[in-house]
Amino acid sequence: MNRLSNDEIERLAHKRAGAKLGWYFHFAVYVVVNTFLFALSYFGLRERAWSMYPVLGWGLGVALHGLSVFLIGQGGGIREKMVQQERERLQRQRSGGQ
Numbered sequence: 879m880n881r882l883s884n885d886e887i888e889r890l891a892h893k894r895a896g897a898k899l900g901w902y903f904h905f906a907v908y909v910v911v912n913t914f915l916f917a918l919s920y921f922g923l924r925e926r927a928w929s930m931y932p933v934l935g936w937g938l939g940v941a942l943h944g945l946s947v948f949l950i951g952q953g954g955g956i957r958e959k960m961v962q963q964e965r966e967r968l969q970r971q972r973s974g975g976q
Contacts, residue, residue, distance in 0.1 A: 901947045
């Protein structure tokens with residue numbers, strides 16, 4: 879595998895930390911908003927327990943976001959292999975005169 883320069887390591891570290899912070903923020907907003915919706919559903923509009931629908935739908939989005947950040951985005955996995963393949967393809971194009 880290619881050795882990364884200090885600048886590349888710094889850039890990649892900032893990118894990954896930003897992605898993780900983005901997920902934490904997404905999760906925090908999810909909890910706050912869905913707590914409010916649950917309270918509204920339970921205490922305010924008691925006709926039907928409708929607050930489970932946004933919890934499940936948005937929860938799926940939060941889970942997929944977390945998978946993409948913590949599993950796929952960690953490096954050494956699928957994403958890194960695809961980046962390496964694209965890097966090699968671009969280098970071949972550059973050396974081929976295109």
